Structures are given as C-alpha cells and as structure tokens.
Amino acid sequence: MPIRRADLTAAAGRLLRELAGEHGPLMFHQSGGCCDGSAPMCYLAGEFRTGLSDVHLGDLDVDGLDTPIPVWMSAAQFEYWKHTHLTIDVVPGRGGGFSLEAPKGVRFLIRSRVLTDDELAPPA
Structure with missing residues (x-):
C-alpha cells in the first residue's frame, strides 16, 4: 500500500x-x-503548471466534492520532506501569495509529522 503523504483538517475541508x-x-x-x-x-486545477521538477504527493478526497484535489511539491523541497506526512490546515491571517483563500482573511498552512517505520516499510 502506498504511503499516504497528505491529509487535511476538517476546517481546511470546509474552506x-x-x-x-x-x-x-x-x-x-x-x-x-x-x-x-x-x-x-x-490554485485552480491546472493553473500552476507542474512538470518533472514536481512530485505528486497524492490526492485529497473532500466530502461534497466530485473531483479530488491533487497535492504537488517541488522535487527539491520533497528531498527535505520525504520522511514526513503533511496535514493541510487553515488559520486566520493573510499569506503573501496568490493562493485562492487569501481574500477571505485566512491562509493554508502545513502541519507535519515524521512518517512511522510501518509507513516507510516496503509492502510485504
């Protein structure tokens, strides 16, 4: 079974x-x-162009949405984070980028934890 690398909080799902x-x-x-x-x-799906310099971490299934939300990371960043599980959350405040939530006075952020030995073990 592949490693599940990304999830989201209930608050992020609502947003x-x-x-x-x-x-x-x-x-x-x-x-x-x-x-x-x-x-x-x-971003809007496809608005940010991904390529060989990006890693697809997985797709988020959000209750009420027909289309999963893909999560990508730059390959260089993935080298630092490859041993972690990421949870996307939302908090009050504005980020400085072009992320779609910015006009709402909130911003997404990453909460991470180290993957367990069981998660990193090759499939039996």
Whole structure:
C-alpha cells in the first residue's frame, strides 16, 4: 500500500468546499522558495503548471466534492520532506501569495509529522 503523504483538517475541508464552489476544481502546490515557500498554495486545477521538477504527493478526497484535489511539491523541497506526512490546515491571517483563500482573511498552512517505520516499510 502506498504511503499516504497528505491529509487535511476538517476546517481546511470546509474552506476547500467553499473555494471549489466559487472557482471550480482545485490543486495545491508547495514550493521550496522563500517567502511563502512553507505555505501550500491553492490554485485552480491546472493553473500552476507542474512538470518533472514536481512530485505528486497524492490526492485529497473532500466530502461534497466530485473531483479530488491533487497535492504537488517541488522535487527539491520533497528531498527535505520525504520522511514526513503533511496535514493541510487553515488559520486566520493573510499569506503573501496568490493562493485562492487569501481574500477571505485566512491562509493554508502545513502541519507535519515524521512518517512511522510501518509507513516507510516496503509492502510485504
């Protein structure tokens, strides 16, 4: 069974349903850059072009949405975070980027934990 690398909190799920209702299908990208580099950026699906320099961490299934939300990370950033599980949450405050939640006075953030030995073990 593949490692589940990304999840979201109930609050993030509520916000994603709202954003998808306003904008349509969504995606996340986590870059390794400065400024908002530690913030997951929420875009319209396909608005941020991914390629060989990005890693697909998985898809988030959000209750009430027909389309899963893919989560991507730059390959360079993934090298630092490959041993972690990420949970996307939302908190009050504004980020400095182009993420879709910014006009609502909230921002997405990542909460992480180290993957367990069982999660990292190869399938039997």
